[in-house]
Amino acid sequence: MKAVRAFAIALLMPSGAFAQDTDNPTIQLAPMTPSAPVSPSAPQTASEASEDTGEAPRIDLAPMTAGEGQPAAVAPPEPLDRDGAGPGLPGETAAASLPPEGWLVALSPSAQNIPTEVRIGGSMPTPRVFRLSGEEADAAFSLTLPEGAPPPTELRLSLRSSVNVLPDTSTLAVQINGTDAGVITLDGFGDFSEKVIETTALVPGVNSITLRAVQAHRIFCGPDASFAVWTEVDLGNSGILIDPATIPLNADGFLAAMKAQVARGGAVEIVADETTDAGLIREVASRVTHLLGGAPRLEVIPFYAMQSGPEARARIALISADEPRASVRRGAGGAVVLQVEHVGDTGPDISAMLPDSLNAPNVPMLAPGEVTTLQALGSADILANTHYFRRDIDFRLPDDWLLLASQKAEFNIHYGFSAGLAQGALLLVKINGETIRLLPLDRDGGEILPPLSISFRANLLNPGINTLTLEMTVPGDPPDLPCTPRTTDMLVVLADSNLNVPPSPKMQQADMLRGLSRVGGASVVVPNASASSSALLAFGALLQPLVADDVTAQLNIVSLDTVGLVPTGQTEVTRRMLQDAVYPSLASSGALPSVAEPVPASPGFRLAPAAGGQAASPAPAAPAPASAAADRALGGAGSWVSQKLAELRAFMLPGAVSLEEWLEGKSGEALLLQLDPDTPNDIWLIAGPNIAMTDLARQVDTFRRSARSDTHVQAALLQADRTWITWSEMRRPELLEPLSLRNMRTVLGNYASWSPLTFTALTLILALLSIIPALLFVLMTRRSGSRT
Template sequence: MRRFRPLLAAALLSLALPGAVLAQSGAIIPLPLDSDPSGGVSDTMIDQLNADRIEAEAHRGTYVEEIAVDPTVISPLRPIEARGRPAGSAIRFDGERRTLQFALFVPRPDQVRALRISTLSSINVLPERSTYRVWVNETMVGEGRLENFTSFGTVDFPMNAAAVLPGQNNVRIELVQYHRIYCGPEASFALWSDIDLANSGAVLASAEGISGQEGFLMGLAAAAATGSGIEIRGADGLGDYRDAWVSTITQRISAALGGDPIPFRFTEYWSVQGTARSAARITFLPSAVNRLTFRVSGDGAQVMVVEFVPDERPHALPEFENILPRVADRAQPPLIDTMRPVAFSEFGFETTEVYDHYARIDTRFRLPDDWIVLTNDKAEIRLDYIFVEGLPDQSMLLVHINNENIRLLPMWRGGGELIEQFPVRFEARLLRAGINTLSFEVLVPGSPADMPCPFNDTPILAIGQSSTLAVPYSPSMYLPDMHIAFAGLTPASVETNEMSARSFDDNDVVTLQAALSGGERPDAVALNTHLHLLALDDLGSVPLGGYQLSRRALDAALLNDETPAGAVPGEQPAHALLRARERSDSGAALSRGWDWLKNGFQTALQWLQPRSGLLLEQWLERQNAQAVLLQLDPGRPNQLWMVRAPDSDISAIASAIVAARTNADGPRGQVSVLDRQGRWQNWTAPDRQPVLLEPVTLSNIRHVVGNVVSAMPIRYVAGLFFLALVSALFALRLVIATREHKQ
C-alpha cells in the first residue's frame, strides 16, 4: 500500500498544484510535470528557476573574511607548583603582596610579540595603587594596574626575541594590592586577584612554523593551562600493551612538567568537538614500523603520532624522551637531623622579609619515619628576627608547628634591633614523623585601620635563615599512619578491581598514575605500596582493623546532602506511631533517663579508654569531601584505599596528591578527607599504639616507656591501680595472717 501512496499524492498534486501556486505567487513558476525536458516551459522561466537554485548553492558554509582571522596564538603560563585545584582554573593571588613563579614555553623567540596578562580583582582592591610587575628570566617586562573588577581584562607587554629563550623560560609575577577603604589584617584577607592562565602568556605572531617537538611541548603547556588535558587517541589498538605504552608516555610527561598534574583522557579516532579545544594529543597508529612524528592536527592540536608494530612491546622513544624539559622536581621536603640545632637554611628557608599587615610563611621539613615523641619532651626554635619600631599595638608574630600555635611574639614594643637566637620552646609531641610545617603568621593592625594603608616599600619584619630548630631524641618507633604509604606511592601502586570502574574510568586511572610519577620517596617505595581505587559500593573490601566505618558515614562525607523538600525540622512526624518517642508519660521519662545514662556511660568510657567507634563516623559526617583515603588496618601499613565523590574532578584530586607530596599539608592518620577547598583533613585514631622498631636498651628504655605510656595513659593508670590494689590486698592478707593467734 505504501508504494502507491506517493504516486497517488503526486497524481493529485499534479492536478491541483499549478493553479494554486499561480494564484498564490506570481514570482514562482512551477514546472509542468509531464513536460518534455526541452520543451513546454520557456527558457526564461527555466533560467529563472535555475538562477534561484544556483544562488542557493553559492555559499554553503561559514564564510570567513580574511581580515577577520587573528593569526596570533598564546603560549600560556604554567604554575610550577601544584595548587591542589582543578586543572585550568585561574590562579589566585591573595593578600597584600604575593609572588608566584611560572614556566613559559616559547618554541620560536622570533615569533614573540608580547607577554599577555589577564587579570580580575576583588572590588576591594584600590586600583590607583594596586599593581603587578612581570619579569621574564629576571628581566622586568612591564608593570600593570589591577583595575578589572567585573571581567578579566588583558594587558600586552611588548616583548621581543631578545627577552626570551628558545624553549623553557621563567616568569615571575609580583602583585601588590591595597584595600580601597581599610588597612590591617582583616582588610588583607579581602584582597585577591586572579590571573586567567589560559589567556595569559607569550603572544606569538602566528602558529605558522610552530610544529614538531617544540610545537608539541607548547601544546602540552597549553593543555595544562587551559585544563583541556591531553587526549590519548587510538589506545584501544595497543591490545595487551596498552597500559605499558600509555603509562610510559603519560608518566614521563607528568614527571617532567611538574606543577599541577595534567589530566589525560582517552578518545576514539572519530570524536565530537568539545567545548574546550585540544591543545595536545598523543595518537597511536598501528604501522609496519615503529616511528614517532610530531604533527599539527586539523583542530590545531599539537600531536605526537606514535606508530607502533602491533603485538610488540613498547619501544624506546628517544625523540620524545629527550625533548621534555624538567620544569620542577616533585621533591619532598628535606629530612633534618635530630638532637642538634638545625639551621633553617638547611631545610630550604631563606631569610624572608615581610611587608604586609597580614602574612603567613610556611616552610616544611621532614623527620624520620621512625621518630616519635609522645612525652612532654621539648623541642626548641632559636629565632633570629628583626622588626621595625613603632608598629601599632597588637602587632604580633605567631609561630605555629603543624598549625598549632606555639608562641606569640609581640611586635608593638621595642623593635629596630636584631633579636638573635630568641628561644621558643615547645612540646616536641607537636612534631611528627614525616612532613612537618613550621609557620610564621604576621598580624599588624592598620594605623589607622579605617583608611587605606599608606604606601609602604620597606619591610616590617625579617626572619633569618640562621635561626635553628632542635628536635629531641626519639627511639626508633612507629605509630600507624598513612603518611608513609602515601609518600611511597608510584604509578605502579594504583590498583583497580572489577568494581572500580563505577567510580574511576580509564581517564581517571591514567591521570592519577601520571600524577604519582615523581615525588615518591625511594625508601617508602621499598614498602611496595598500593593505592586501591574503590567504588562506594565496594566498601566491604576495605579491611577495617577493628574500627567502625559505615556506608552511611562515607555517603554523608562524599555526597552533597540536601534536606528533602518538606522535611522541616520541628514539624510533627507524619505518622502517629513516630510520635511515640515524644510521649511525656512516666514510661517515656524513664526511657529518656536510661538513654541519658547510657550515653553518659559511653562518653565516660571513651574518655577513659578512647576507642574509634562512633568517633570516626561522627567526624566523617561533618566533612564535605571530594575524596577519602583510608588506612584503618595497622597490619597493612603499605596499603591505602581511596573513594571519591561522584561529582569530583579527578584533576583536582590528582593535583592535591601532588601538592601534598611537595608543598602542602598532606594526608595523615587513619582516614584523610580531601575537602572541597583542596585541603586534606585528617582523622587519627585515639587508641593507636606505638610499635618499637629497635631492641630495648638501657639508653632508650626511658623514652620507650614514656612513649608507650603517653600513648594511652589511662590504661597504665588502671593497670598500676590494679597492681596497687592487688598489692594492698596481699599486704592486708599478710598482716592479718601474721597477727592471727595460733590456737
C-alpha cells in the first residue's frame, strides 16, 4: 500500500426540466390587471472574482507517471504536505488553513440536455452562460446547501441583457422555493453585472430557484424581435456565498465544495496512480458528471504531480488499501477531499457520497394502439406569450414498431388563442420536423376551441425517439413599432391533447441507433488504450444506456492508425475512403499511407558451384500469357456481375446510394458506422484529430437522443458545424413474429413500401407460378378429351 494517504475530488452541477414543462400555468384569455414590480431592497455588492476561462468544458488528462520516474536531482514534492495529513492520519489536519473569502455555490440548471443553439426560452449557446430569449421566458435552477451550514441571506445573480431590451418594461422575477423573492429591472447591457437579492427563503438541502423574464423590444415587434431580446445568467458567478469553515465533512459538504470548485472554472481532480483500475476511474468520473450535470472538466493526475494554480476546493483520491471504504476529509488549503480506498479493482459503495443523479427521466414511451395524452408524455398545459414560440415534445416508440405503408396516426389538439392576434398568425404542428397541419390564429379567438383531430401518415414516425413540435409565429402589428402591452395569453395547448399511433407487427429494419441507445460507459472500447485514456474517461463519464434490457452493445473508438479494424460488411468502402472522410487535411497532403509500389524483380544469386557450371538462382518467371488472360477474363466477369447487381439494386431500390458514393467529397470530425449485419449492436466510431473527446462524447449522446426524419441509419458523419448527416443501406425489413392472417396485410404493406418494384416483381412471379397448374390441367384435359 502506498505511503500516500491522500485526497479528494471535485464535482459539478445537476439538471432537470423547465418549470413550465412540469407546472400547470394559469391560463388567461380574458384581460387581467398587471401587477406592479417589486424592486430588490438589497444594494449591489461585488461578486467573487471568477477565474473562468470561458473555454468549453472538456476532460484533460495529465500523464499518469510515477514519482520514481522523475530525475533524482529534483526531489518530488511531499504529498503529505499537500494533503495536510499527518503520518498516521491520512487526509486530515489539525489546523487546516482555510481561505478567508467565501466559496460560491453556483446555480445549476434543472434541465438536462439544454439546447446549445439559441432558442426561444432557455438555451446555453456559451458554456456556463444560460440565456433566456423572447418576450416571456422562464427557467428553473437548483441550489444545494449542505446540512448544518447556516443558510445564507443573499442570492447573487450575474446578469446582462441585449441592448434591444427596453428597461422601462423589462423585468426578471425571482422565486425561491415557491416564494417571491424580488423583481430585478433588466438594465444591464454590455458586461455582466451583479444583482443581489436578500432573502430568508433559502434552506439546507436542495433549493428551487425560478427566474421569469419579461422583455420588451425597444423598436420592433414580431418573430425576429423575439430573438433579439434576451437576458443571460453567468452561472459561474451566480449563486450563494458560504463560509468554507462551516462546510460539513459529509456527502452534502463534498457536493457543495465541488460546485464551488466548478463555479470558479476549476477542474475536478481525480488523484490516482497508473495501476488504478480503469473501471473504478470511469465509475467515479461518470457519477461526478451526472451529479453535477453537463460536462465538467475532469483531470486524472498522479499523486506526485506538481500543484499549479490555486488550491483546489474539492478533490477525489483513489488509494490502494487493505479494505474498500470511502470517507470525506479536510485537505491542505481547506480542500474537501473524498478519499476512496480500494483493493485492486474492488472499490467501496460510493452511491451515498456520489449518488447517480440522472435528473432527467428517459423519454416517455408511447404505447401504440392506445390514446396517450401530452400530460402522460411529461408536458403540462403549454402557454405561449411570444411572437415566435416553439415547444418540442419527445416520445419513444418500441424498437420493433415499423409501419412503412399508408396507415394513419392521429393527433387531437385541444387549444385556444387570444382574440385580436395580427393577421397571418399561425400555429404549425410538426412530426419529426415535417408539418402535418397549419392552423390560423387570426380569427375566432378568445376561447378554448373544441378538440381538433389531425390525421397524418404513420410512416413519418420512427422506432425509437420521435418529436411532436408546436411552432407559433405572430407578426407584429405594426412590425416597426414596439409591441403593445398585452393583458391576455396568446396561445394555450391543454395537456389533455392526445396522440394515437396504430400498432404494427413486430418488425425491424437495420438501424445502428438501436445499439447506440444501449451503449454505456462500461461498453466503450478503445483498442490499445491505457486505463486513463481521454476517450475512455470522456465516454465513460458522459454515456449512460438509454434503454435497459438484456441486449448488450459495444462502441469501439478508433483513430487513424486503427481504422483498418472497422468491418465494412458487404460494402465496397476502403480504408482510404474512411480516412479521407475524417482526415481530409492528411489526405490532401499525402501523409496517409499510399498504395505500395510494385516490388522490383529480385536479382539473381549463386551460393555453390554445380556440375557443369554454377548454381544460379532461377530468373523470376513471368506470368504465363494464358494464365494472365484467364485472370483478366475472370476479373472482368466479376466486375461485370458486380456492376449488373448494383444496377439491379438501384432499379429495385430507387434513391439508394452506395456508401462509397455517399462519402465522396464529404469530410467531418467523426464517423459512426455499423456495416456488419451479423453484429448489429457493434458500433464503430472513427474519431478525427480536431475534436476533443469530451465534445465528441457529448455530440454522440445528443445524436442518439435526437429524433430525425431519416431513420434506419448505418453511417453518420459529424460535420464541422456539429450537425450530423446520415446514410442508410435500405436493408430489407425483418419480421420478428410468425406470419398470420391477422398481420399479413400490414407485413405485405411494409415490404411493398420498402421496395415497390421488388414487391411487384415477386407478385408477378407468384401469379405466373399460379398459372402453371391451370395450364397443365387444361392441356391434360384436352388430351384426354381428344382420345375419347
